Amino acid sequence: MDSEGVQALIRNKEEDFKIVLNTLFKIARNILQNPLEEKFRSIKIVSKAFQEKILPFDGAIQCLLEMGFKEDGDRFTLFSETKLDDLEEVYKQLMNAEKVTLKKNLSPSLKKSQDEILQRLKSHLRHTSIYENKSLQQKARAVIPIVELNTRTEKRLREETNQELSNYQYCFLLELLHWFKYEFFTWTNQPPCTSCPESEKYSIGMLPPSDEDLLWGASRVEGYTCSNCHKILRFPRYNHPEKLLETKTGRCGEWANCFTLICKSMAYDARHVLDWTDHVWTEVFIVSMDRWLHCDSCENVCDKPLMYEQGWNKKLSLIVAADHEHIVDVTRRYTRDVNAVEIRRNEMFDSDWLKCTIRELNETTRLSMTQSRKEKLRNRLLNEEKELSSAKTETGCEYEGRTSGSLAWRLARGETDKVKDGKSKMETCEVIKPSEDEIKSGMLTLEYSSSLDKYTRITDSGKSYIGWKSLVYRHQDVMKKVEQDWKQASLKIYYF
Numbered sequence: 001m002d003s004e005g006v007q008a009l010i011r012n013k014e015e016d017f018k019i020v021l022n023t024l025f026k027i028a029r030n031i032l033q034n035p036l037e038e039k040f041r042s043i044k045i046v047s048k049a050f051q052e053k054i055l056p057f058d059g060a061i062q063c064l065l066e067m068g069f070k071e072d073g074d075r076f077t078l079f080s081e082t083k084l085d086d087l088e089e090v091y092k093q094l095m096n097a098e099k100v101t102l103k104k105n106l107s108p109s110l111k112k113s114q115d116e117i118l119q120r121l122k123s124h125l126r127h128t129s130i131y132e133n134k135s136l137q138q139k140a141r142a143v144i145p146i147v148e149l150n151t152r153t154e155k156r157l158r159e160e161t162n163q164e165l166s167n168y169q170y171c172f173l174l175e176l177l178h179w180f181k182y183e184f185f186t187w188t189n190q191p192p193c194t195s196c197p198e199s200e201k202y203s204i205g206m207l208p209p210s211d212e213d214l215l216w217g218a219s220r221v222e223g224y225t226c227s228n229c230h231k232i233l234r235f236p237r238y239n240h241p242e243k244l245l246e247t248k249t250g251r252c253g254e255w256a257n258c259f260t261l262i263c264k265s266m267a268y269d270a271r272h273v274l275d276w277t278d279h280v281w282t283e284v285f286i287v288s289m290d291r292w293l294h295c296d297s298c299e300n301v302c303d304k305p306l307m308y309e310q311g312w313n314k315k316l317s318l319i320v321a322a323d324h325e326h327i328v329d330v331t332r333r334y335t336r337d338v339n340a341v342e343i344r345r346n347e348m349f350d351s352d353w354l355k356c357t358i359r360e361l362n363e364t365t366r367l368s369m370t371q372s373r374k375e376k377l378r379n380r381l382l383n384e385e386k387e388l389s390s391a392k393t394e395t396g397c398e399y400e401g402r403t404s405g406s407l408a409w410r411l412a413r414g415e416t417d418k419v420k421d422g423k424s425k426m427e428t429c430e431v432i433k434p435s436e437d438e439i440k441s442g443m444l445t446l447e448y449s450s451s452l453d454k455y456t457r458i459t460d461s462g463k464s465y466i467g468w469k470s471l472v473y474r475h476q477d478v479m480k481k482v483e484q485d486w487k488q489a490s491l492k493i494y495y496f
């Protein structure tokens with residue numbers, strides 16, 4: 001049946017339609033998510049919400065009646081014996097109405113772009129169900145040296161002085177990241193030639209995938225040739241984490257895919273994160289912190305969400321995180337340049353469309369959830385919404401450039417400052433002004449520790465500056481190198 005209320009609603013002015021639609025969405029969602037809560041089933045007529053966001057608009061009260069609300073003295077009430085079928089039906093029709101009106105004035109290019117985004121969101125969400133496979137999780141656990149990582153975690157815990165960071169779940173995650181990068185997975189720029197490991201390889205474009213490749217989601221197979229023996233070398237881009245447990249190599253796609261499974265197998269709530277500027281990583285929920293932590297397994301980095309914008313020079317637009325239960329627009333976590341991001345997003349999609357699309361995708365996954373799980377997820381999402389809408393602070397470490405991948409590959413992606421005419425890009429840095437004491441004594445002492453990556457101003461009560469770039473006006477060909485095996489860290493000059 002077509003709801004007469006919804007039809008009338010559509011005839012309101014566009015801005016009015018949005019207001020009343022969001023109000024009705026909120027009413028319906030509260031009841032659907034908390035069917036036993038009395039307070040959500042009753043709306044006072046004198047309330048501000050009713051007077052300003054329902055009453056003045058055509059069709060709004062009609063919608064409430066169709067949902068099953070009844071006039072009940074000074075209020076509208078959905079009595080507890082009323083079934084929720086009608087409410088659900090009206091809710092669905094409201095969602096459809098929103099979609100139709102959002103499409104009305106769309107340019108063809110924006111429509112095409114939105115269609116592409118929708119396809120990627122769907123396939124992203126679909127992909128995450130792989131991580132729930134229990135036998136696959138068991139396979140993943142079999143490759144993790146759990147006993148050894150437990151020992152390392154206990155050692156880390158003994159040394160950790162910060163109360164907030166001193167918890168097992170978090171410290172184990174750090175050990176897992178470290179192990180994954182330095183002992184388990186490797187990076188592949190080009191596939192090696194088994195006969196001549198030192199030779200150069202040239203790209204020969206894409207090769208057709210074999211049946212075996214397709215079985216593991218590698219519809220793309222990169223081709224190379226060895227400059228020495230001219231053998232054809234294949235690099236299938238596997239998309240199935242089970243295969244990656246065996247090959248243990250790839251680029252960021254393979255790293256994030258496999259690491260997300262590894263986290264899931266260790267009972268973490270983990271999400272696969274997709275960034276529209278061509279990167280992927282993982283987010284992990286830490287219970288004691290009550291929030292999602294950014295984890296980039298290629299970089300062995302945890303909780304430095306600003307590193308892409310600040311350190312890699314990425315022009316971010318859309319970043320979504322998903323697990324089998326929900327998908328969230330988490331872009332805000334990764335940027336401080338909200339306005340620039342907004343401009344880029346406006347060229348890709350209508351912001352109401354994205355909200356509506358994500359909500360709809362989440363509605364479909366919610367159907368199979370238990371009530372207690374729904375409740376837990378709802379609280380988590382609300383907390384996250386609050387977190388994302390509050391401003392970000394930087395920690396200084398985000399300024400590190402990317403360390404994985406060859407320089408040529410990073411330059412091609414625009415993630416490294418291009419060196420032109422022998423001059424590097426000027427960095428923004430702090431300016432040191434001598435304090436009164438320093439002027440009096442005629443001395444200013446500044447020490448740099450490469451292991452802590454920190455400057456200490458000895459002559460100004462030990463004031464510190466985090467990150468070697470923080471006090472550098474201009475630099476060229478300098479990188480921080482950390483050698484895990486030798487437990488050494490240093491700044492090095494690279495001649496490219």
Ligand SMILES: [Zn+2]
Binds near residue numbers: 193195196226228230
């Ligand atoms: Zn060869």
